[in-house]
Amino acid sequence: LYLDHVQEKHVPERYRHCRERLQEFKDHVGGHVRARDLRAKHVDAWIGKKTLSQSSERLYKSIILGALN
Numbered sequence: 001l002y003l004d005h006v007q008e009k010h011v012p013e014r015y016r017h018c019r020e021r022l023q024e025f026k027d028h029v030g031g032h033v034r035a036r037d038l039r040a041k042h043v044d045a046w047i048g049k050k051t052l053s054q055s056s057e058r059l060y061k062s063i064i065l066g067a068l069n
Contacts, residue, residue: 002067021063035068 003022007015028046029038043064047057 002069006066018063018066021060022067025064038068 003015003019006018025043025046028049029042033042043061047060050060052060
């Protein structure tokens, strides 16, 4: 539903970026983890594997939070 919302309300580049980040995160935690079982440590471990600026780190986290909300 989150990606449907992004696709409807934002430019195609934003949709592509969100889709790719969500897929990366899913690949990181594995397909067996349910949304209710996700914790901040999962996001922090995923982010920790990347070299990101503070603003990119906030953006990546906001994508995950947006999808979970």
